Structure formats: structure tokens, C-alpha cells
Amino acid sequence: MNAIRYPDGNVLLRNLSREFPVVTHGEGVYLYDAQGRRYLDGSAGALVASVGHGNREVADRIHAQLLQVAYVNGTHFTTEVTEALAARLCAHAPAGLRRAAFLGSGSEAIEAAVKFARQLCVERGQPQRTRVITRVPGYHGNTLYALSMSGRPHYQTFFGPLLSEVVTTPAPYPYRCGLEDYARDGAAHYARLLEETLQRVGPDTVAAFVAEPVIGSSAGAAVPPPGYFEQVSAICRRHGILVIADEVMCGCGRTGRFFASDQVGLTPDLLVLGKGLSGGYAPLSAVLVREDHLEELRQGSGGFMHAQTYLQAPCMTAAGVAVLDYYERHDLVAHAARVGAHLQRRLREVLLPLPHVGSVQGVGLMAGVELVEDKATKRPFPRTRKVVEGLLAELFSRGLVLWPNTGHADGTNGDLLMVGPPLIITEPQVDELVDLLARGLTRFLERS
Template sequence: MTTTPIDTSAATFDSEKLSAAAREHLWMHFTRMSAYQDAPVPTIVRGEGARIFDSFGRSYIDGLSGLFVVQVGHGRQELAEAAYRQASELAFFPLWSYAHPQAIELADRLADLAPGDLNKVFFTTGGGEAVETAWKAAKQYFKLVGKPMKHKVISRSIAYHGTPQGALSITGIPDAKKWFEPLVPGAHKAANTNFYRAPEHGDDIEAFGRWAADDIGRAIEMEGPDTVAAVFVEPVQNSGGCFPPPPGYFQRLREICDRHDVLLVSDEVICAFGRLGTTFACDKFGYVPDIITCAKGMTSGYSPIGAAIVSDRVAEPFYSGSDYFPHGYTFGGHPVSAAVAMANLDIFDREGLNQHVLQNEPAFRATLDKLRDLPIVGDVRGDGYFYGIELVKDKTTKETFDDDESERLLRGFLSKALFEAGLYCRADDRGDPVVQLAPPLIVGQSEFDEIEQILRSVLTEAWSRL
């Protein structure tokens, strides 16, 4: 598939000056800043299609779509032009008691694309804010319908749901939370769907899926159904390395939530907008949640936006009498971002990107599955254009690396080696060590092969070093 690139070829960069300024003034996110005390800061200056370019002019395949974001690829002129046109007409106006056409049109389009009666769209500026919004909406909803004790949330172990205090409480990664406690109370954890390390029913994926869903039911019952407001789950869990749902998992989870009058929140910040081959990932797995949280791919990253898409049933009490939702963000539903989102969705429709992912996901999986012959590769899992490769010390026993080995493997070698070999992706140890891949949705077999060849070379060297 082709893109129309933005011409930045004339731009020149003083790499040493940029790196020095970055070390002195730019506090990067989730980054060990000490790592660049005596090393240059990798600086990406341009993107075109599925490739990115650094300040030295070196090219890399973007195997992570930035951060699970750039669905339509880099350098789309029409998205830049959509932002320019909107900024020239109405650069900003808030959604606090007023509307603007771009937010109205985008909300209408998202409601039409969402399943069931999910027809109310509350805009944010990103995914963590969308999760925060969903929890607050769930708590207030139950107060408005006369069940004020229902305020707790159940989410899954190792799951990542964002960095705001509420979203971080829902997150299931201890190391992400330990410095910021005490967090918002009421967030509790249950089993995830990592079948590779299933503690129960490791020989029967459907039985394991039922057990994992029932574990969420057990957590609800343990806390008391009259105190639990919502269950937050990703369609394919990102953190830990792309855990897909077993067959029947979400149908069972929907039954559990309905039985206990608990809202089911589908956190699709990563999985929505084509990552799995459907606009909303819940459609792929056949369930209708009460709230969808989304962001990233809505604009393919060309401008920030997020949303909580809420069912009519949950929104109804907020639309009655003097009741309202005392919550919002200055830049939520920003006119420029909304205009870019509309243009981005136009590209999806015109180029059939969802269909492209569905048609090519078997080839992507088959190409990555070739890596299973390497002694360091324990599992390859995921869905659509979203995969994790779990690394192990022993394939037979599934023995993982200890903390020191993981530190030397991931941060000491893999991340840098993969980048230097021409692949930008994620080597992650939030859970067992994995390499994560989520390329732009425009890629095909040639990019799959390039990714596999780079991974094969670098993982082979990693094993020899071990």
C-alpha cells in the first residue's frame, strides 16, 4: 500500500547539538536518563510509510507504530493538511457547555462504528484520561441509580491502563506503581489470559479461558458485588506480551458482569482502530461492553485525542434533570485533533485497512512463527498486527530469566541491538521478557520478512552471549 510522504528531505540536523540539548533539558518518559550521560540520545527526525529516520539519516522499520499509534503510516500529507485547514478556521474551543462541528461529527461517526447502544462519546486527550473518565463515570453512574457502594474496579494482573492516579491504580504492574502509592483505593486484580503460563488447564485453552473469566467473577464475589462498579480488560492484553483471549472468554465475562450488575469496560487504547483488523476490537471477539476507552490509532498519532464511548444505559442518568458529569479536560475533543481523526478514518475506509490487516494477519503470524526454532524463543502470541515473542532460558521447562539476566538481556543488549540492526520495537520485562511488535497497518510480507530476519539475527546473538 502506498502513502503520500511529507517532504522533509531538505531538513538538516546537528545531531551532537540535539543530543546535548536533550540530555540537558528534555526529561523523557519511562526513560533511565542516566543511560545517556555518556551516549547520544536517539533522535527521530522524520517518518515515511513504515520507516523512521534518525538525525544521522539512518533508516529503521517502525515495528511498534511509534507506540501502537501510527496505523496509516508516517508522512501522510492529507492528515497534515486537515490539521492546517482546521487550525486556520477554528484552532481551539472547549467542550465545556459549548460544542463545535468537528467534535459533533467525530462523535457521530464513532457512535455509528461502535457496537450495541454505545452512542455517547466523551472526549479526552489520551488513553490514560479515557480510563480515568470511565472509572469516574462508573462510580457516579451507580450513585445516580441508587447503588452508592459500587465503586471498586477489577482488572487483570500485569495489565497496563495508564499513568493518572486512578488509571495507575487499575494498572497491574507493581513496579509502575510503587513510587506513587498510596493510590486511589478500590482497584483489585485477577488472573490474565497468559495461556503459555496457565496456572490451571494448561492443556485446554477453552477450559483455561473459562477459569480466567471465573477468576474475575471470584474477585467480584470476594469484594462483594454490591461494592464493585466495573471490570477493566483489554481485548488483547498489552503488558506481559500480547495475551489474546481464549475462545468464549469474553462471552463468559459478559455473563459474569451482567449477573453482578458490574460494568464491562473494554480498554481499547491500543487495540481499536484496526490494530486487530476491526475498528473496535470487541467486535472481533464478539462482545458488547458498557464502555470503550480508546485513543492512539484514532488519529494515527498525527494529533492527540482519546475518548470514552458510553452506552445509552449508562449515560441516561447523566442526561436527566440537574444531574451532570463534573469532569472534563481543556483539550478534550480539540478541533484540530477531531478534524485529523475524521481524515484518518477516511483513509481507513478508502484503503480498506481493516480488511488489509485481516487478510495479512495469517502471514504475519506465520512469519513470526518461524522464530520458534530459536532456543531463546518460548512463545509467539497475539492477534492482527499485534504480537509478543516471549524469551526463555529453556524451551522445554519454560524457565524464564532472573532479574539480573533480564536486565542484561533486555536493557543491556536487545533494545540497542535491535535498533542498531534497523528495527524499532519494544523489549519489555513487565512480566516475563518479551519483544513486542505492532507495525503500521499498511505493511505486508516484505516488511514481515525484514522484521523476522532482523529478529533472527539479533536473538541468535543474544543467545550466544547468554
Template structure:
């Protein structure tokens, strides 16, 4: 039996045309197994998707039972009891955010674009057709479809598609390790300076941009509540969202919280926004809301805003093929019920503090590690050429890509990012294991990561 595939073998259009791909046979909990029998610790849940582990039979059975009844109906013509129940449970989870209307779609990128379209239509229906511009942040990521990519603060991702990219305004992402307000390379001093000075710096930058462009032309400000792979799980500085919310309300600019990566329990709360008492106008979920069972993402909005559309346009002018399908509703419903039935967040709260602490004590001192940061079950490790100056490795060395391949050889799966330091250079990995990871598995994760970095450094 063949254990690997490499282009041009097979008929799958592989993402990397030079990589030799192991063929995965099955998964269980935090582990994946390939056809040769090799075991991998999936420390990133794929792309921070599998927040409830692999091979979860309870979830799979729930979705299967719905598919036996009816898997798909046109969301323009029908709804379903499973979709209605899923939306009700998700709206209950979103009560702290003040959002209670739910749209299910098939990917985070789709959901981001639907959210941006919702904001635009809302301004038209309110009588402000000149409000169309979008503000996003750099570095940042909102998806790989064309407008979601346009909104993403990743210049190296956009380069190939330049003529197709739409103009989007941008401000700086709060990113403590490389924040303009931070002068130190000492972890404790970085945090002190970042939280003391960061909110004011980023708020002024946003105010200056709005003044330059004119508030009357700006529809919304989109951001990752906790930045994922773009910065390595850096939380915003103290009072950041308080300042940002006040500025946007003053200027009639909607807030879109992209929680595709940081939502669905990843940070220790179901919505990362709950940590900051943030109440966005629109929120987006993905990845963890489907736990890897099938593609599902969600857009959450306010009933009062939908009422505005009902009184004017008469509809939310957006549709996609799999919108509100029963199988997607069953997936989201199964995940939401599982969270409550198994007290997933309470379990994660018992395990993740020691995991994050071990990352600081065991990983941060390593010679090529510049920064270790995290919240809940999400953590980032940034690699640098010089710890004292925070100098990144040159992009030509492909440190992140090479490390991910090396770690995989050691039986560890992590998620890479590059270019975050200056738009070209910079290497980091992000960790996002199952929220059901045990204490012993957390220790195994750190030990595997330490071994992988130490052997890579040699």
C-alpha cells in the same frame, strides 16, 4: 550537526538518563530516519500508535486545514462541526458494541480515568452509591496517571509510588503461555489446554472475588480486550467473554473494555471486541485513533446511560482542558475517513496472516524465544532462559531493555515489557507495525527481528 542527545545535554527531561538518544529527522511509511541518515524499521509504530505509518501527508493536511479555521474551543461551552462528524463516524464504527456517545480526550490514561468516573457516577445516579470498587487484571496496563496506574496490574510500576496508589481489586489476566491451567511448554498443547480449560478457571476466579467483596460494592470490571504489552498479544480463551459478561450482568457490574492499544484496527477489526461478540458498557480508545498526529483518545458509552445522568445529575461530572477540541476532532475524523477511503482493514487482512505465520516459523524456534503469539497487526515475542521449563530470565539481566537497544542498533524498533512472568521477572517485546505494511515490508520486519535475536543470543 549533532546526531544524538544524552543527559545532561539539552533541556528536554529525557525518560532514560543514561541513554544516548538518536535525533529523528523524519519518517515515511514504516520507516524512521535519524539526523545521521540511519534508517529504522518501526515495527511497533512507536508505542503501537502509528497504525497508518509515518509522514502521512493526507492525514496531516486534513488536521492542518482544521487548525487554520479554529484549533481549540472550550468543550464546556461549545461543540464544532468537525467534532460532531468525528463522533458520528466513531459511533457508527461502534455500532456492533452498542455504544453511540463519544467523548474525546487527550490521552489513553485520561480516557481510562474518565471511563472509571463515568461508571461510578452512573451507579450513584441509579441509586447505588455504595458501588465504587474497581476490578482489574494482573498482568495488565491502563495508563500512568495515578488511578490508571492503580488499575494496572504491574506491581513493578507501582512500587515507587506505593503511598499514592489507590486500592483496586484484581483477578488473573488470561495469558496462555503462563496460564495456571496450562502444564505444557509445547505451543500446540499450550493452546489446546488454554482454550479448553481457561474460561472456566478465570470465570470462577472472578465469581469468587465478587462473592468475597460483595457485588453491591463493585462498580466495574476493566480489562484490555486483547492484552497488549502486558502479555504479548494473548487473546482470551474460548468462551471467556461470554462467561465474564454473564457474571458481571448477574451482579450488576459494568464492563469497561480498554482498547487503547488493541483498538482502532490493530487486531483486524476496528474494535477488538468484535472478534468475541463482546458488548461492553464502556469502551476506551487511544493510540491508533490518532495515528500519532496529536494526542487523542476516546470514551464511548451508551445513550441510555447518558439519559440516566440527564434525569438525575443533569450532566456527566467530568471535564478536561482539551476535551472535544476541534483539532482533536479533526485528527480522529481524518483517521476514520482514511480507514474507509483506503480500505485499511482489508489491506491488513491480506498481509498480516503471512506475517504472523512467518513469525511462528522463523522466530518461535530460536533458542531464547519461549512464545510467539498475535492477532491482526499485533504480535508478542516472549524471551526465556529455558524453553522446556518456561523459566524467565532474572530481572537483573534486563533482557528486554538490552534487546530493544540492540535491535535499534540493527535498525529495528520494537516495544519492550518486563515483569509479566511473576510480577518481577519476565521479558517480552511487542510488535505493532503500520496496518499499511506491504508484503515485502512484512518480510523485512521478520528478517530484521530474526537477525536481531540471533546476534543478541551470541
């Protein structure tokens, strides 16, 4: 069997009109299907597989924990492995973040972080703080409130009546910012827009500001201008608004620092991790909170009013500990910074001269490539042409897997590719990735 096509199989697949190869195994940065075809996983799945596929060191550690105890109810027990993961993360986290809770996905962790912020406001006698501010473009998850916070207007088509009202402000996006000098003027520009938004809705009605330190697929690994987070954090502190750093995609070494917040000058009140934290070997996410905020809850209601079935489950946290051990043994964050610099340089050298490549941006092993119909005006391709979907199919046929996004340019149009391979990738494998991408892109655009 080389593929399953709905309704031939029983799995409810994400796309009902394409065939899905059956993966049999993975090794390092490569995946292999039932027909023996090899794929370079240039996006680590959805920027998840941080320590690569088929990592026996990690798998053996998880297996050992499963034999010891796989599950306990997080409202009744804790375990050594869960305590160890919390201690490891908090020891290196941005200043003040000294407690961690563990859940099963980034969406769950984001929702928990927002609930924590809301509960803290109530404990402080500020029940009027019911709003959350997020940025457009941006993405924070697929559960209903997390989706509400995600700056992707096309989701309104299907789910609009189910989504909650959130307040949005523009996200820093160098290619489409319209500024003469993004690095020089960007921080003040976007901070002013945030302040204007707060004054419009009333800053005393806002509980939290949620932002990705380096924006994920919604803006193609957009890096904020210098000083941006210092300025917006100061605004939030002045108005009593909590800052939540969403590092689900950009955290865990992806940018060349374990915490992306450290790289961009952000000291958040809450921080959320996921994806690379477990490397895909188990569902796992984390919410890190400040000790002083936890003390406010202890003095009030007595604790954080949140629990889920797999809260603190050792089958998950064992994956996190195993991945962190692998990071340390192989100095993986430093490796990601070094090889990431090579990736960024090669992508720019090879892709920017090509027709229809509008921008290449990013940091570390996280990059975005924006395709445009007209480079002079930055005009995007019409969405009806489905350019990025066609390109992905071309690349897939050549054995390269990347991650797409659409709609960032104006809410409807816009074609982006995300490059984010496993952190174990080598420089020769980066060259292979860039070569496959360039040849596939050139061939696809010649035919289009």
C-alpha cells in the same frame, strides 16, 4: 548533532543513561535520524502510528482545521468535526454505544470511563459501589488512578503510597495459564476466578470491571480463550457491574477488526480508544458510552461530571476524522487483517525454533514474543540480566524499533517484545521486519 544525552540538552528524557538519536523525518513505516540512518518502526512508536509517518493526506486535513478553528471549550461549544467523529465511531461501535467524548490520551479516557461508571452507580442509589476490578497482568495508563488499575507490581516501588486500592483477578495468558487446553478450558477457568474474587470482596461494592479485549504489552498480545468475554460479561451483568473495554492499544484496526471487542465477543458498557485513532498526528482518545446510561444521568444530575481543557477540541478530533477517512479510502482494516496473518505466520515460523523464544502470540498486526531462559520449564531470565533491554539495543543498532515489557512472569521477572507496526505495512516489509528481528535475536543470544 547526532544525539542528545542528558544533561547536555534541556529535555527531560525517559532514560537518563542512553543517547537518543534525533529523528528528522518519517516516511511510511520508516524513521530517519540526523545521521541519515533508517529505522523500521516495528512497533509504530507505542503502537500508535496506524497510518504511517509523513502521511500528507492526514496532515493536510488537520492543517485545514487548524486554520478554521483549533480550540473551543468543550463545555461551551461543539464543532462539526467533533460531531462527525462521534457519529462515525458510534455508527460502527458495539451495540448500544451511541455517545462519544474526546480527550487527549488513553490514560485520561480510562479515568473518565471509571468516573462515568462511578457516577452512574451514585445516580442509581448505589453509592457503596466504590471498587474497580482489573486484571493482572494488564495496563491502563500512567495517571495515578489508571496506574493503580495497571497490573504491574513494580510500579509500587516508587508510587505505591500514591496509588488507590483496586481489586485484581488473573488475566487470560495462554503461555503461563497452566491449563491442559487453554482454548477448551480457559473461559470457564478465568470466569470462575473472577466470580471467586467478586464473592471475596462483595459484588455489590464493585462499580466496574476493566479489561483489554486483547492484552497489550503487559501480556504480549494475549488473546482470550473462546467464550471468555461472554462468560465474564454475564457474571458482571448478574451483579450489576459495568464492563469497560480498554481498546487504547488493541483497537482501531490493530487486530484486523476496527473494534477488538467485536473480534472477541464482547459487548461492553463503555469502550475506550486512543493511540491509533489519531495515528500520532494529534493527541486524541475517546470514551464511548451507552445512550440508555446517559439518559439515567440526564434524569439525575443532568450530565456527566467531567471536563478537561482539551475536551472535544477540534484540533484533536480533526485528526480522528482524517485517519478514519484514510482507513476507508485504503481499506486499511482489511489490509491489516490480511498482512497481519502473514506477520503472525512468519513470526512463528522463524522465531519459535530459536533458543530462548518461549512463545509467539497475537492477532492481526499485534504480536508478542516472550523470551525465557529455559524453554522446557518456561523459566524466565532473571530480571538482573535485563535481557529485553539488551536485545532492544541490539535491534536498534540494526535499524529495528520494537516495544518492550518486563515483569509479566511473576511480577518481577519476564521479558517480552511487542511487534505492532503501522497498519500500512506491506508483506515484503513484514519479511524485512522478521528477518531483522531474527538476526538481531540470534546475534544477541550468542553473545549473552
